Amino acid sequence: MVRKYRIGNPIPTDSVVKEFQISEESIPHFDRNDEKKELSLLLKKNDKVFGLGETVRGMNKRGWLYTANNSDDPNHTENKNSLYASQNFFVVFSKEDQFGVYVDTPGKVSFDIGYTSLDKLVISFEDFDADIYIVEGSDVLDIVSQFRSIIGRSYIPPKWAFGFGQSRWSYMTADEVREVADKYAEAGIPLDMIYLDIDYMEKYKDFTVDESSFPEFPKFVEEMRARGIHLVPIIDAGVKVEEGYDVYDEGVEKGYFVKKENGENLLAAVWPGLVHFPDFLNDDARAWFGNKYKVLIDQGIDGFWNDMNEPAIFYTQDHLDEVFEQIEDYKGKNLDIKSFFAFKDLVGSIDNNPEDYRRFYHEYKGKRIRHDKVHNIFGYNMTRAAGEAFERICPDKRILMFSRSSYIGAHRYGGIWHGDNHSWWAHLLLNIQQMPAVNMCGFLYTGADIGGFGSDTTEDLVLRWTAFGIFTPLFRNHCAMGMRNQELYRFENIDAFRNIIKLRYALIPYLYSEFMKAALGDKMLFKPLCFEYGDDRSSQVEDQLLLGESIMLAPVYTQNATGRYVYLPEDMKLVRFRAYDDYDEEILQAGDHYVKAELNEVLVFVRKGHVLPLTTPEDGMKSVGDAEMTYICYDSDAASYELYTDDGVSRI
Ligand code: MIG
Numbered sequence: 084m085v086r087k088y089r090i091g092n093p094i095p096t097d098s099v100v101k102e103f104q105i106s107e108e109s110i111p112h113f114d115r116n117d118e119k120k121e122l123s124l125l126l127k128k129n130d131k132v133f134g135l136g137e138t139v140r141g142m143n144k145r146g147w148l149y150t151a152n153n154s155d156d157p158n159h160t161e162n163k164n165s166l167y168a169s170q171n172f173f174v175v176f177s178k179e180d181q182f183g184v185y186v187d188t189p190g191k192v193s194f195d196i197g198y199t200s201l202d203k204l205v206i207s208f209e210d211f212d213a214d215i216y217i218v219e220g221s222d223v224l225d226i227v228s229q230f231r232s233i234i235g236r237s238y239i240p241p242k243w244a245f246g247f248g249q250s251r252w253s254y255m256t257a258d259e260v261r262e263v264a265d266k267y268a269e270a271g272i273p274l275d276m277i278y279l280d281i282d283y284m285e286k287y288k289d290f291t292v293d294e295s296s297f298p299e300f301p302k303f304v305e306e307m308r309a310r311g312i313h314l315v316p317i318i319d320a321g322v323k324v325e326e327g328y329d330v331y332d333e334g335v336e337k338g339y340f341v342k343k344e345n346g347e348n349l350l351a352a353v354w355p356g357l358v359h360f361p362d363f364l365n366d367d368a369r370a371w372f373g374n375k376y377k378v379l380i381d382q383g384i385d386g387f388w389n390d391m392n393e394p395a396i397f398y399t400q401d402h403l404d405e406v407f408e409q410i411e412d413y414k415g416k417n418l419d420i421k422s423f424f425a426f427k428d429l430v431g432s433i434d435n436n437p438e439d440y441r442r443f444y445h446e447y448k449g450k451r452i453r454h455d456k457v458h459n460i461f462g463y464n465m466t467r468a469a470g471e472a473f474e475r476i477c478p479d480k481r482i483l484m485f486s487r488s489s490y491i492g493a494h495r496y497g498g499i500w501h502g503d504n505h506s507w508w509a510h511l512l513l514n515i516q517q518m519p520a521v522n523m524c525g526f527l528y529t530g531a532d533i534g535g536f537g538s539d540t541t542e543d544l545v546l547r548w549t550a551f552g553i554f555t556p557l558f559r560n561h562c563a564m565g566m567r568n569q570e571l572y573r574f575e576n577i578d579a580f581r582n583i584i585k586l587r588y589a590l591i592p593y594l595y596s597e598f599m600k601a602a603l604g605d606k607m608l609f610k611p612l613c614f615e616y617g618d619d620r621s622s623q624v625e626d627q628l629l630l631g632e633s634i635m636l637a638p639v640y641t642q643n644a645t646g647r648y649v650y651l652p653e654d655m656k657l658v659r660f661r662a663y664d665d666y667d668e669e670i671l672q673a674g675d676h677y678v679k680a681e682l683n684e685v686l687v688f689v690r691k692g693h694v695l696p697l698t699t700p701e702d703g704m705k706s707v708g709d710a711e712m713t714y715i716c717y718d719s720d721a722a723s724y725e726l727y728t729d730d731g732v733s734r735i
Pocket residue numbers: 251252280281317390391487502503561562563
């Protein structure tokens with residue numbers, strides 16, 4: 084049962100697709116304080132709070148303050164309150180009762196979950212305008228499914244997007260990209276995608292290709308396709324200010340860019356230098372920008388990633404002018420402690436400055452609205468621009484799309500990646516912990532940058548991270564410019580990497596089936612143990628996951644470990660893979676176990692009465708599906724498995 088309540092006069096987000104009567108009663112579970120603009124409730128000692136999508140810290144969100152305020156922050160440390168997404172759905176549950184809460188408002192909201200006061204959950208609003216949905220259900224999974232059913236079906240990518248992809252910010256030329264493909268082929272490691280970061284563009288202009296470094300692009304796309312590789316280019320939110328550049332000219336002429344109070348187009352800066360931002364909230368502008376993806380689709384491209392759409396702002400021209408003016412005051416002065424810090428702050432806080440988000444306006448549903456009031460649905464509407472356009476441009480074909488910034492609703496148009504993590508072991512754990520939380524909010528096609536984006540990685544981290552990454556729908560190794568190269572062929576243990584990647588391909592029938600069942604049935608793909616098991620221990624486990632109906636994962640996420648403790652809520656069959664066709668099986672009793680896991684091994688726990696199907700991978704996604712299947716069963720008499728198949732590209 085889902086009920087809708089309304090506070091004030093909220094700006095619609097289009098995140099909920101089902102029509103609701105607004106209940107006139109007071110919001111259950113919460114105390115409402117209009118003066119403080121707060122909703123609060125008392126948490127019982129054993130209440131757990133799971134959800135909130137892409138946020139820092141563990142699965143149980145108790146003990147921290149999370150703020151929905153989409154931010155381009157590449158340091159996902161546990162002191163942060165905001166990352167790139169606002170996914171404001173969570174479930175409060177204990178053995179006694181449970182309910183779900185969705186806070187639907189495009190502005191800033193804070194979730195103080197036992198931060199100020201250990202046993203209090205306080206939701207505070209910048210503007211006290213929101214639709215609140217309260218979901219009652221028989222258990223957490225039921226609540227999540229009911230919630231998912233009101234927000235619409237999750238995005239379904241083409242099946243090839245379940246292949247392995249290599250990315251790096253700084254593949255500067257087509258030849259560099261060819262080299263990546265060559266080296267993977269030489270190493271015998273299947274590869275289905277190579278991502279093109281901003282360097283493929285001409286001067287970072289969206290929907291252009293640099294002719295000198297990527298000559299004859301359609302031919303190049305075709306050449307790579309013939310090798311089984313999809314090229315997946317990035318699209319940034321900012322449109323370069325340059326006369327004669329059609330996207331700029333048209334946007335200016337039609338008035339499709341966001342404007343300042345005085346009606347001038349906002350001048351901000353990102354990679355191309357000065358840019359304007361398309362007003363993705365305006366229906367016409369959104370359709371116009373979406374149609375531009377056709378320029379690359381016509382050159383053979385069938386997948387994209389949308390970046391910098393919080394939007395990230397290096398600076399606005401107005402703010403920069405102010406800074407230059409004020410900086411004069413400090414010239415030639417003896418800077419004391421106070422003025423030194425003020426000086427430092429003047430320049431240091433120039434990017435993603437909150438003031439800048441108040442400098443421009445949208446035309447949204449017939450009204451002029453200041454950006455900060457709708458900040459959290461900007462990236463969502465960029466993804467929507469793409470998703471809606473793909474339906475027009477390619478009505479019969481699925482197109483790969485995932486985004487950095489998101490809000491619930493965007494899950495219907497694309498997936499997400501989890502942004503600029505670091506090559507830190509802690510971020511492998513964060514990746515594990517974020518998976519179920521984003522699933523709760525509708526995002527199923529997701530994954531983190533494997534090996535870590537920022538910082539220099541290490542071979543063992545890439546091995547362990549890949550061993551977990553083979554289970555995530557979006558399976559991409561990505562790295563920042565200037566960091567240690569981390570394509571798998573760069574390392575010594577090529578055999579181990581090859582075996583792990585091939586295991587991914589062997590798992591595709593299972594992963595794709597489970598993904599499709601989750602998408603079509605409003606279910607979660609990754610579940611915390613306590614969503615299925617009611618015992619106390621399960622509710623404490625934050626580093627293991629159930630994946631689909633058949634298996635549990637317990638990844639190794641610490642350096643120099645040759646194994647780990649694993650908690651089994653019931654008897655399970657441990658399968659220790661060294662390769663898809665080289666593994667041991669062992670029945671383990673319910674309870675705690677120390678299990679060994681060498682760097683070249685992947686552990687999978689098969690649940691009782693369940694089946695893990697495996698195929699024989701030959702050559703990436705090209706061959707998946709044709710080969711013979713193997714079935715690993717625990718308790719084969721009771722076990723059955725429903726395999727989902729389709730052609731992998733037609734829209735469903
Ligand atoms: O500010 O395009 O998250 O994946 O490699 C950096 C360059 C801009 C941020 C993305 C990252 C990408 C990078 N981008």
